[in-house]
Amino acid sequence: MEAFKMTDNVIGFRFGNPVETGVIQGEKTQVEVNLPIELREEGGRISFTLKLTENDRVYGLGPNLGGINKRGRIYESYCTDDPLHHEDKTTLYGAHNFFVLEDDDVATGFFIDFPGRVKYDVGFTTLEELQVEIHGQDFDIYLLEGASIKEIVASFHKLAGKPYMPPKWGLGYFQSRWGYQTEEDVKKVYETFKEEEIPLDGIYLDLDYMEDFKDFTLSEERFPNFKDMALKMKEEGVRLIPIIDAGVKIEEGYPVYEEGIKGDHFVKDKDGKPYVAAVWPGKVHFPDFLKEETQRWFGDQYKILTDAGIEGVWNDMNEPAIFYDETSLQEGVEAAILAQGGNLNVNAFFSLRDKFMNIGNKLEYYRRFFHEIGDRRLTNEEVHNLYGYMMTKSASLGLKKHLGKRHVLISRASSIGMHRYGGLWTGDNSSWWSHLSLNLRMLPSLNMSGFYYVGADTGGFGGHVSGELLTRWLQLSVFTPLLRNHSAIGTRVQEPYAFGDVLTRANKKHIERRYMLIPYLYSEMLKTYETGGMMFTPLAFEFFGEEAQQAEDQMLLGEELMLAPVVSQNAKGRYVYLPEDMVLVDFKKYDSSLTLLKDGVHYVSYSLEDLKFFLRRNRLMPYTMPSQTVKDQDLSILKVLGYVDTEAVYVLYDDDGESFGYEQGKIYKTTLYARKLETGGMKVEAKSNHPDLQTVNFTLMDGTGEIWNEEVKVQRG
Amino acid sequence: MEAFKMTDNVIGFRFGNPVETGVIQGEKTQVEVNLPIELREEGGRISFTLKLTENDRVYGLGPNLGGINKRGRIYESYCTDDPLHHEDKTTLYGAHNFFVLEDDDVATGFFIDFPGRVKYDVGFTTLEELQVEIHGQDFDIYLLEGASIKEIVASFHKLAGKPYMPPKWGLGYFQSRWGYQTEEDVKKVYETFKEEEIPLDGIYLDLDYMEDFKDFTLSEERFPNFKDMALKMKEEGVRLIPIIDAGVKIEEGYPVYEEGIKGDHFVKDKDGKPYVAAVWPGKVHFPDFLKEETQRWFGDQYKILTDAGIEGVWNDMNEPAIFYDETSLQEGVEAAILAQGGNLNVNAFFSLRDKFMNIGNKLEYYRRFFHEIGDRRLTNEEVHNLYGYMMTKSASLGLKKHLGKRHVLISRASSIGMHRYGGLWTGDNSSWWSHLSLNLRMLPSLNMSGFYYVGADTGGFGGHVSGELLTRWLQLSVFTPLLRNHSAIGTRVQEPYAFGDVLTRANKKHIERRYMLIPYLYSEMLKTYETGGMMFTPLAFEFFGEEAQQAEDQMLLGEELMLAPVVSQNAKGRYVYLPEDMVLVDFKKYDSSLTLLKDGVHYVSYSLEDLKFFLRRNRLMPYTMPSQTVKDQDLSILKVLGYVDTEAVYVLYDDDGESFGYEQGKIYKTTLYARKLETGGMKVEAKSNHPDLQTVNFTLMDGTGEIWNEEVKVQRG
Incomplete structure (x- = not known):
């Protein structure tokens, strides 16, 4: 262990040989202090326990379920693509290891600078204990003191660096849907906003605009005049914001794939071959965003978009999400063959079913591919939470370079540090009333982590929204810096004008009021x-x-x-x-x-x-x-x-x-x-x-x- | 259409040739009145629309999600075994077609006497419309008028008949868990309640007590002295309440199976052979509870339990739940074989995965087996919601006959009519805060349907409970006639003494207070x-x-x-x-x-x-x-x-x-x-x-x- 003073109120403690995450900036002065907390080691993991008095409250942990006060639940910092955010879940898309423990007298901030999994049992198993388990032995812990939570948060932000600042148009209203499948669909939305005179600053494009789900391609068939459309709409102040996924389709002749292979940009399996996983395009390789060369290479790909008039992008599937890999699919197939014609007992049946039901994002996938960091070769699991962060850094570098002015950039996966490069949306939520209130509760913990350009999918991504819920959601979202109405294919259409005249009128008013508030919101940003x-x-x-x-x-x-x-x-x-x-x-x-x-x-x-x-x-x-x-x-x-x-x-x-x-x-x-x-x-x-x-x-x-x-x-x- | 007057405030309207559900009792006087609602027919389904003014409220529909006021959601009356009760769901275990539409001036009650699926779109698709869709053309609709909702409810109860009344000990506290696997486990619970001096009137036994999940068997290995234990505990005022499932294991030499075959008691497939489905025991047949002979035969089986000292039973899996049938399993297997080694595109992959993920309780299963009613042969889908009701009627007949005094009887599946034969628990909920408030909101709509002996799994069935949530839940459940703490295997243990001294003390106090309230609660019952x-x-x-x-x-x-x-x-x-x-x-x-x-x-x-x-x-x-x-x-x-x-x-x-x-x-x-x-x-x-x-x-x-x-x-x- 070594200790170092960052400021008068912040001391860091280093254990082992941590991976450099780039989160904490500023000078470190070595000091002789012991961590005032007892650490325990078991099975390669380090844990510690903080006592909670009855009135103690715990705040932070970024984009998570639970209350503003995090007590009473278990949380895990481990970026995960799981679209069903019900109360059993312990982690969502972000992994933010900053929290503050407060009682009525004193507050203490904690930041655990570690890119692997961290588990927080905040008075769940034992009412009076906050138990933290770090899945590794190489990490920094920072302790932050201050007269108030706000003071602690401000000193944390000094160490973690200035946040990403979107262009002012990023505070406009954005319409989005997975399912605007053609240029005509997009134009229709644009025209309808104009007709209805509902303010609009952009339309997000989901996977639909790509050729076969391939990053940095534009579908010739469905979006033949992409650039013309983008430029023409931009003249009117309405921008297109396309999606980019983490996985690169394996396909001969596809330049991004071929360059990636040639430049050695993809993560490797245990045999040193590019790891193969399946996502939207079918089989893909994942760029190794933890390498600076790869960040630069991938960042440069965004030029294809900026050349087409694009000034904003969203990075998705960058936990990274994995639908399956060949090994696990093969296990499922074999189990199915064995089950043929047999009288399965209930355990055998559940085991077969679960092989398919739980085939997505299995922990073992993240143990099957590796990152090379200095002279170390680490599984993705060990540095998992850096992946979305570094993809977003990569995009930020590319967009800055090729635009020469500010851009909109949001990411689904996140960890602290990424706040310097982009904002985030809170992921694939649902059209649930409980997710409307969750949206509100997440806002302060995102700010604590340094993220300000944030918002939820207004109206909810999955499930069918009621007109009432969309309108109620707008009544909150007009205050969030990122205001985007987004929904999934197959769900009820969710544009603000899709719910009859009475609600169209109400929604239009709310969006106008949002624009009225922009001077104030932008000032606060x-x-x-x-x-x-x-x-x-x-x-x-x-x-x-x-x-x-x-x-x-x-x-x-x-x-x-x-x-x-x-x-x-x-x-x-x-x-x-x-x-x-x-x-x-x-x-x-x-x-x-x-x-x-x-x-x-x-x-x-x-x-x-x-x-x-x-x-x-x-x-x-x-x-x-x-x-x-x-x-x-x-x-x-x-x-x-x-x-x-x-x-x-x-x-x-x-x-x-x-x-x-x-x-x-x-x-x-x-x-x-x-x-x-x-x-x-x-x-x-x-x-x-x-x-x-x-x-x-x-x-x-x-x-x-x-x-x-x-x-x-x-x-x- | 024919119309008949039931009372001064209730008129019934008959369309087609409805299946006799036995719900409505009392004399019918033919009258010449038209249904004051326009019906529409499309594809064999009948629908109608009721206008909703801004202030109209809709109450009822039994054990459902949503608010006390049902506006803003879609509901389906179709008994379903689905343990994940999040906001997207439209139906749970019960199918209760009684509701009241109220504005500030006038209230009208509606009862749709129909055993198939009914869909209610209560201002979801269109803010100002309640749309009802009946999946068939043979049904009765009753319109009820009254000066208040309470008056309408009381007249409905007159028609639907007196409710089941449990013995007084049924108002005690009950401990339950799927996972009390042996006699020792059960005794341990019993002893701990005694030691801690926490009041207790019974322990529910889940599947664990059976031999290979076979109804009306007692595991020789795990419960060798079942009867002794049951009688000894009963002397102390603590009863055992075993579970009975709907499906009967197909196994040569198993008397219930053999008698069922011999007596022709099982539902048939299209070829007239007993339909085979898989549930907990592996492959099973389902008794045809819609036949009176089968009700009597199955009811008599409960004698095995009453002979062992049992005075209460819970009927489960009686929607009926189906894990899979051979046809669908085979489809999954074939899809898996085709997928072998191939580079699946994303649709092919999802199609394969979904074959297993969605294999439970498929709609087509309920089209693959039949009930004979008079000279009609109807798919289970057409009379689906009678199944749990008639199983409970069967149990009630048997228990009454073999006990000669009142018994405890609750069922998971339910429809109106069943309230005369048993109570219900609200099914496999989760240890979610939202399910605690849902528990409260469900109580009045259950009462409206005639069910009074009701309660939720206190603390939540699925998921891990926090001590705080269990205690908060007890603070509500002490007022519900059925008070049962129940949890699933693999979840955190949930007995009231399992969360440390402070909460044990609190929980004990709450349960004592429940016993203090029993004279009042029993009087109200x-x-x-x-x-x-x-x-x-x-x-x-x-x-x-x-x-x-x-x-x-x-x-x-x-x-x-x-x-x-x-x-x-x-x-x-x-x-x-x-x-x-x-x-x-x-x-x-x-x-x-x-x-x-x-x-x-x-x-x-x-x-x-x-x-x-x-x-x-x-x-x-x-x-x-x-x-x-x-x-x-x-x-x-x-x-x-x-x-x-x-x-x-x-x-x-x-x-x-x-x-x-x-x-x-x-x-x-x-x-x-x-x-x-x-x-x-x-x-x-x-x-x-x-x-x-x-x-x-x-x-x-x-x-x-x-x-x-x-x-x-x-x-x-």
């Missing part, structure tokens, strides 16, 4: 780039008491808002807990209504047409008028809603929306200010270096519930 | 026998307004209580909506505390050790002191909690607990009475014909929050 920390914060991080601690269906957004979406079927409202006085906003294009509510619990009516949220005391929230695309936003007039008891200030960040200038601080800042005067009046000011901004309209509620409408010209500076 | 109607009533049935209508996690019990269990992980309390002033009871063996709460929403702390509920205004709830078994209950002293603002009365029903005397009204009645005097005092009385009852202790809260402790001697009469 730019701020997290500057300072780290949380964009979505649980009430428990800011307020004391049982009610705040167990508010699992409410969320703070920035320093300004509290969200309390309806997440139950057939509800026309809900109970909302206010930890302090707040102003309820019924948000509308014109004439939003404001209502002052005292702290405590309230029943709030919330119809399908409403978009409601709460403004915190002495806070301002800027917004603008809706537009059909992000590029059409008019920022000459800004509007502001506020709850101003004494005085309030908000600094709005903006930039050109596409260059990397923000990395050097090229930010437009607009300072919005309001003060309730002793004399009874309301004083407002706006100062800005934003080139477009001219006027600001304030609508403010004061502590007595009185409304003040004030307009000011912007002062330069 | 006897009353439903007398009057029909609801035991568990949604707030929406009694109170107006949005908050009552969407209170999906609260429930009225009888006329006296409101339940509001904690159904969220890591919660230390919850919000409770009080539609009117109520008294919060923190229920304890000694010194329960009472708190008067005003109407509206309240945050109520609710720890794992607590058992809390609410007393309605001017209501009394009797209880007694805990005992180790029901037979040991001391009813000489009764205790009463009450909230008496002006005056309150409760009539406690009791009987000998085991005879059929209650059918002739042989009931002990105790009238408990309290009145707040104008002069400020509290007057209490108790009058009874109960042979044991001597004294009643009242603890009453009045409208000012003052507590009155009063003891009275019971007046005879």
